[in-house]
Amino acid sequence: MRLSTITNWAYGATVALTLFSGVTMLMASSAEERERAAVAQRATFDQATATLEEDVYRLTEQARGFVISGDPSHLIAYRREKEALRSVEQRIAHLRDVGASEAELTALRQAMHWADALTDEQETAIRAAQASDAGTARTILFGDEYGRELDRVAAQVGKFQYMLDQRTDHAVTRATDTARQWRTMSEIMLGMTALLFLCVLYFVLKQRILRPVVRLSDVVTRLAAQDYDAIPPDTAHVDEIGDMAQAIRIFRENGLERQRLEKERDADRMMRDLISRLTQRLQGCDNVSDLVDVVRRFAPEIAPDFPGRLYIHDNRRNAMTQACGWLSPVYSRGEFPPSACWALRRGQTHRPIGEMVDIPCEHLGVTDSVSTICIPLAAQGESIGMLYYEEPTNSSADHRERTGQYLEMLAENIGLALANLRLRDALREMAMADALTGLPNRRQFDAMLQTLVQDADRHGTPLACLMVDIDHFKRFNDSYGHDAGDAVLRAVGNVLGDSLREHGHAFRLGGEEFVILMPGFTLDQALGRAMQIQRRIQDLRLGHNGKELGPITASFGLSAFPDHGRPDRLLQTADAALLRAKSEGRDRILVATVRDGASAAA
Numbered sequence: 001m002r003l004s005t006i007t008n009w010a011y012g013a014t015v016a017l018t019l020f021s022g023v024t025m026l027m028a029s030s031a032e033e034r035e036r037a038a039v040a041q042r043a044t045f046d047q048a049t050a051t052l053e054e055d056v057y058r059l060t061e062q063a064r065g066f067v068i069s070g071d072p073s074h075l076i077a078y079r080r081e082k083e084a085l086r087s088v089e090q091r092i093a094h095l096r097d098v099g100a101s102e103a104e105l106t107a108l109r110q111a112m113h114w115a116d117a118l119t120d121e122q123e124t125a126i127r128a129a130q131a132s133d134a135g136t137a138r139t140i141l142f143g144d145e146y147g148r149e150l151d152r153v154a155a156q157v158g159k160f161q162y163m164l165d166q167r168t169d170h171a172v173t174r175a176t177d178t179a180r181q182w183r184t185m186s187e188i189m190l191g192m193t194a195l196l197f198l199c200v201l202y203f204v205l206k207q208r209i210l211r212p213v214v215r216l217s218d219v220v221t222r223l224a225a226q227d228y229d230a231i232p233p234d235t236a237h238v239d240e241i242g243d244m245a246q247a248i249r250i251f252r253e254n255g256l257e258r259q260r261l262e263k264e265r266d267a268d269r270m271m272r273d274l275i276s277r278l279t280q281r282l283q284g285c286d287n288v289s290d291l292v293d294v295v296r297r298f299a300p301e302i303a304p305d306f307p308g309r310l311y312i313h314d315n316r317r318n319a320m321t322q323a324c325g326w327l328s329p330v331y332s333r334g335e336f337p338p339s340a341c342w343a344l345r346r347g348q349t350h351r352p353i354g355e356m357v358d359i360p361c362e363h364l365g366v367t368d369s370v371s372t373i374c375i376p377l378a379a380q381g382e383s384i385g386m387l388y389y390e391e392p393t394n395s396s397a398d399h400r401e402r403t404g405q406y407l408e409m410l411a412e413n414i415g416l417a418l419a420n421l422r423l424r425d426a427l428r429e430m431a432m433a434d435a436l437t438g439l440p441n442r443r444q445f446d447a448m449l450q451t452l453v454q455d456a457d458r459h460g461t462p463l464a465c466l467m468v469d470i471d472h473f474k475r476f477n478d479s480y481g482h483d484a485g486d487a488v489l490r491a492v493g494n495v496l497g498d499s500l501r502e503h504g505h506a507f508r509l510g511g512e513e514f515v516i517l518m519p520g521f522t523l524d525q526a527l528g529r530a531m532q533i534q535r536r537i538q539d540l541r542l543g544h545n546g547k548e549l550g551p552i553t554a555s556f557g558l559s560a561f562p563d564h565g566r567p568d569r570l571l572q573t574a575d576a577a578l579l580r581a582k583s584e585g586r587d588r589i590l591v592a593t594v595r596d597g598a599s600a601a602a
Contacts, residue, residue: 014196021189027182038171055081056115056153060141063122067129067137075126082119103163111156118149216244223252264402274302275409282417287425288312288323291417296324302410303403306373308389312418313338320344320363320386329390331370336363343374344383349408350374353391373404375411379419387411434508436486437493445507445515452519453567460562464526465570466516467557467578468496468533471586473512476549484544488552495536499529515571523560523591530556530589538587553587564592 058081066074125140140146222230232248278298285291295310307327311320320341322334340362343350352360352369360369371393377385389407391400432444440448456463470492477485489512496506496514504518516533518526534556542549557578561567573592581590 014193014200017189017193017196021186021193024182024186024189027178029179038168038175056118056150059119059122060146060150063126064141067125067134067141070129070134078122078126107156107160107163111153111160114149114152114156118146118153121146121149212245216248219248219252223248223255268402271302271406274298275406275413278302278410279413279417282413283420285417285421288418288421291414291421292323295414296326299410300326302406303389305392305395306389306403306407308387310414311386311388313384323385329388331364331366331372331390332361332388333363333365338383341374341376341386343376344386347376347378347381347383349376349404373407375407377411377415377418379415379422384418384422385415387414434493437490437497437508439493439497439506439508439514441507442509445509445517448505448507448517449571452517453570456519456561456567461520462522462561463567463570464518464521464523464558464560465574466518466526466530466533467571467574468492468514468516469555469578469582470512471553471555471582480544480547480549484542484549487542487544488549491540491542492537492552492554495533495540499533499536504529515574521560523558523563526558526560527589527591530558534587534589555581555586556589557581557592558589559592 059078062074062078062081065071066078121140125137128134128140129137216232219230219232230252232245232252278294281294281298282291285294292310292312299308299310305327307325307329309325309329309332310323312323313319314321319335319337338344341350342359342361350358350361351371351373352358353371358369360366360372361374364370364372371391373387373389373391375387375389376383377387387407387410432440432447434441452463455461470488473485473488476488489508492514493506493508496516500506500516500518504516504521506514506516508514516529518529521529534554537552537554540552542552555578557574557576557580559570559573559577561570564570564573577590577592581588584590
C-alpha cells in the first residue's frame with residue numbers, strides 16, 4: 001500500500017476518531033445539561049410547594065391571631081397573605097408547563113383542595129370572630145378537624161415533594177451515568193486518536209520512511225561513487241519508497257550494464273589496437289617466414305582460449321600445409337587437400353557446431369561434429385590459406401560470437417598480408433626472371449654474384465662460374481624465324497635449370513648468353529657438371545613448323561675460386577675463357593688459365 005494511501009487512511013481515521021470524540025463530549029455535556037435541568041426543576045418545584053405550605057401556615061397563624069386578640073392588624077395581614085396565596089396558586093398552575101407529571105400534579109391538586117378547605121374554615125372563623133362569636137371561631141381554628149386538615153395539606157405537599165424527589169433523583173442518576181459513559185467514551189476516543197497518531201508517526205515515519213530512506217541514501221551515495229556492489233533494499237511495499245527503491249535498482253542495473261559495456265568497449269579497443277599492431281607488423285613482413293612468426297605470436301593474444309593453426313596453400317602440390325600452430329590444437333591434420341575443408345570449398349567460414357546443424361570437415365579426422373572454426377584466406381577469389389580454431393566448450397555463446405568477429409578480422413588481415421607477399425614475390429620473380437626461359441635474369445645474377453662472392457671471400461669456400469653461349473644462334477633466327485630461336489633458348493634454359501636443381505644457380509644474361517654460378521664446387525666438380533650440361537645440349541632435338549632445327553651446341557668458359565684468383569674476378573675470367581672457346585671452333589669447354597698468380601686470362 002502506498003504511503004499516500006496509508007497517510008490518507010490514517011488521516012481519515014484520526015479525523016473520524018476526533019469527530020467521534022467530539023460527539024461523545026457533546027453528548028456528555030448534553031447529559032450534564034439534563035442533569036442540571038432536572039436539579040433546577042426540582043428546586044423550582046420545591047420552592048413552589050414550600051411557599052404553598054408556608055403560606056397556609058401563615059394564613060392559619062394570622063387568622064388565629066385575629067380570633068384570639070381581635071387585633072385588626074392580623075386581619076389585614078391575613079388578607080394580604082391570602083392575596084399572595086392566590087399568586088402562588090397561579091404559579092402552581094404553570095407547573096405542568098415546566099415539566100410536572102400528571103401524578104405529581106394530582107398530589108399537588110389534592111394539597112390545594114385541602115388548602116382551599118382550610119381557607120374556607122378560616123373565613124368562617126373570621127366572620128364568627130367579627131360577629132363576637134369568639135368561641136365558635138376558636139373551635140373552628142383550634143379544633144381537631146382543622147389540625148387534621150393542616151396535616152393533610154402537609155402530607156399531600158410531602159407526597160408531591162417525594163414524587164418529585166424520586167423522579168428528579170432518577171433523572172439526575174440517569175443523566176450522571178450517561179454523562180459518565182459519554183465522558184469515558186470520549187476519553188477512550190481521545191486515547192485511541194493519540195495512539196493512532198503515535199502509531200502512524202512510528203510506522204509511517206520511522207518504519208516506512210526513515211529506515212528505508214536511510215538505507216536508500218547509503219545505496220545512492222555508493223552508487224554515486226560508482227560502487228555498483230551496493231544492492232538496494234528489496235522492499236515488497238507498493239508505495240513511494242518502493243518506487244524509489246525500484247528506480248534505484250533500475251539505475252544500478254543500468255550502471256552495471258554501462259560498466260559491462262565500458263569493459264567490453266575497453267576490451268574491444270584493446271583488441272582492435274592489438275589487431276592494428278598485428279596489421280602493422282604484417283605489412284612490414286618481407287617474406288612468408290616473417291608473416292608466420294607474427295601470426296604465431298599474435299594469434300594466442302587475440303584469442304587466448306582458442307587453439308589453432310595457420311595453413312598456407314602450396315601451389316606445386318595443391319595442398320594446405322601447416323605453417324604454424326598455437327595452444328596445442330587437438331584436431332586437424334598438418335597437411336590436406338583443399339577439397340577436405342568445407343570452408344575452402346564454399347569460400348566462407350565453416351562451423352560444424354553453431355546455430356544451424358552442419359557437418360565436420362574431413363581434415364579434422366573425426367566423424368562427429370566438434371566445435372571448430374575454419375576461416376579461408378582468399379585473394380582475388382583464390383584460396384591461399386586457412387585459419388583453423390578450436391572453440392572452448394565452457395565459454396559463453398556471446399564470448400564465442402565476439403571472439404569470432406576478431407578471428408574474422410584476423411583472417412582478413414592475414415589473408416591480405418599473405419596475398420601482398422605473394423604478389424610481391426610474383427613481381428620480384430617477374431622482375432628478376434627471364435620471361436622466355438624462366439631463368440633468373442641479369443639483375444638477379446648481379447645480386448646473387450655479389451652475395452656468393454662475399455661468402456666465398458669471407459669463408460674461403462670454393463665458387464665456380466660457367467659462361468655458356470649457344471653456337472651460331474643467329475642461324476636459327478635467320479633460317480627458321482624468331483619463334484624457332486625462342487624455342488632453342490627455352491630448351492637450353494630448361495637444360496641448365498634441370499642440371500642445377502639441387503646445387504647452383506643458372507641465369508640468362510641476355511641474347512643467347514647464359515651463366516651458371518656453382519657455390520661449393522671445386523674446379524673438377526664444376527668441369528664435370530659443365531661436361532654433363534654440354535652433352536644434354538648436344539642431345540637436344542627440336543622441331544619447328546614440322547621441320548627439324550638441326551643440331552644445337554654451345555661454347556663454355558669455366559673459372560673457379562680459388563684456382564683462378566679472387567672471387568670478384570670470376571665472371572671476367574670465365575668470359576675470357578668463353579671467348580677463347582668460341583675462337584677455337586665452338587662446341588667446347590675451356591678452363592681459364594692463371595697468369596702472374598693474380599689475374600685470370602684466356
